[in-house]
Amino acid sequence: xxxxxxxxxxxxxxxxxxxxxxxxxxxxxxxxxxxxxxxxxxxxxxxxxxxxxxxxxxxxxxxxxxxxxxxxxxxxxxxxxxxxxxxxxxxxxxxxxxxxxxxxxxxxxxx
Amino acid sequence: xxxxxxxxxxxxxxxxxxxxxxxxxxxxxxxxxxxxxxxxxxxxxxxxxxxxxxxxxxxxxxxxxxxxxxxxxxxxxxxxxxxxxxxxxxxxxxxxxxxxxxxxxxxxxxxxxxxxxxxxxxxxxxxxxxxxxxxxxxxxxxxxxxxxxxxxxxxxxxxxxxxxxxxxxxxxxxxxxxxxxxxxxxxxxxxxxxxxxxxxxxxxxxxxxxxxxxxxxxxxxxxxxxxxxxxxxxxxxxxxxxxxxxxxxxxxxxxxxxxxxxxxxxxxxxxxxxxxxxxxxxxxxxxxxxxxxxxxxxxxxxxxxxxxxxxxxxxxxxxxxxxxxx
Numbered sequence: 001x002x003x004x005x006x007x008x009x010x011x012x013x014x015x016x017x018x019x020x021x022x023x024x025x026x027x028x029x030x031x032x033x034x035x036x037x038x039x040x041x042x043x044x045x046x047x048x049x050x051x052x053x054x055x056x057x058x059x060x061x062x063x064x065x066x067x068x069x070x071x072x073x074x075x076x077x078x079x080x081x082x083x084x085x086x087x088x089x090x091x092x093x094x095x096x097x098x099x100x101x102x103x104x105x106x107x108x109x110x111x
Numbered sequence: 112x113x114x115x116x117x118x119x120x121x122x123x124x125x126x127x128x129x130x131x132x133x134x135x136x137x138x139x140x141x142x143x144x145x146x147x148x149x150x151x152x153x154x155x156x157x158x159x160x161x162x163x164x165x166x167x168x169x170x171x172x173x174x175x176x177x178x179x180x181x182x183x184x185x186x187x188x189x190x191x192x193x194x195x196x197x198x199x200x201x202x203x204x205x206x207x208x209x210x211x212x213x214x215x216x217x218x219x220x221x222x223x224x225x226x227x228x229x230x231x232x233x234x235x236x237x238x239x240x241x242x243x244x245x246x247x248x249x250x251x252x253x254x255x256x257x258x259x260x261x262x263x264x265x266x267x268x269x270x271x272x273x274x275x276x277x278x279x280x281x282x283x284x285x286x287x288x289x290x291x292x293x294x295x296x297x298x299x300x301x302x303x304x305x306x307x308x309x310x311x312x313x314x315x316x317x318x319x320x321x322x323x324x325x326x327x328x329x330x331x332x333x334x335x336x337x338x339x340x341x342x343x344x345x346x347x348x349x350x351x352x353x354x355x356x357x358x359x360x361x362x363x364x365x366x367x368x369x370x371x372x373x374x375x376x377x378x379x380x381x382x383x384x385x386x387x388x389x390x391x392x393x394x395x396x397x398x399x400x401x402x403x404x405x406x407x408x409x410x411x412x413x414x415x416x417x418x419x420x421x422x423x424x425x426x427x428x429x430x431x432x433x434x435x436x437x
Contacts, residue, residue: 073308073311076304076307076308077304077308080300080301080304083300083301084298084300084301087298087300
């Protein structure tokens, strides 16, 4: 096992760790927005780490280019999806777990 | 090790299926169907069937999820309470299941090298298709050339799905109403990202379409991916703008012309004195003729699948917009 393989497996392990922690956060966090937060942040870092780990396994050929394309696509679309989810939830009137609904239908920050 | 991956994936498939049965919230059910399709795609990848996995991911998880969500927007998201007795359905399901399990007893054992498929059909394709068809991706050779008539049947099935949806729902032409419901009008981030990604998605669809001879891909996947790009455009910028780019009437001509292109290749080879869909006669060299034939019929499949998927989306989305306005 050479040096690159060790680095690559370390990156892959770190990626799986973040993906797993995102899944835990998805179950443990109290409301929709914190859950989206957990899933989206860990998803991005897991994608970066895993694809970096896989990149070290390629020998600079077409597969390298494909993996980089996948990474760029994920880095654009994944945060956008989380943003769209959170924004449409907000638009639909979902409140943070620290907020209380007011009579006007607006939101009221609860300290 | 690989058996464990199989077992875990199949277990997750079974869990997803059970959850689908017992959930009443149809929105969650649609999401679980998407998960189910992705899991099946993973099972296919473990079995080294990348073409099938690609189709499952693009069609099962991608476009059917969108179309089912479009249906939910029309019908509402909770399942109606069933008041009928559950005895008869359980009886029917048990009898059918028992019959199916009884049927599998006659099948040859899984993975046995002496099975007929490994003795008769598969070696024929593996040994002769490089000489006869000459494509690196044998799946495409089988799908488009050896089993070309079956694939024509599949294309006609897709085409008749569009006919069914159009006959039942029809497409309402938008009178350019700027209601905020039609698309995320004020959603700047989505609009910009969609503008960046849509050309790339269409480019990828073309790559899948014309690279199907060499790697996983082909007309079915490419048509679905291209349709997904236009569906994204319709969702983000509104149905009216999407219909201005590709009108529903043009899509009908496209859907029909794809099937006609496919069948036309067959008729042309008959006029050359061969059998229906006998690509050997399309050029002076039989292998070159096979390449032309496969390229053209894959294009026909891609055009029809693209047009049908987009037509079904238009039909559902225009109904939803109409019910929103009322």
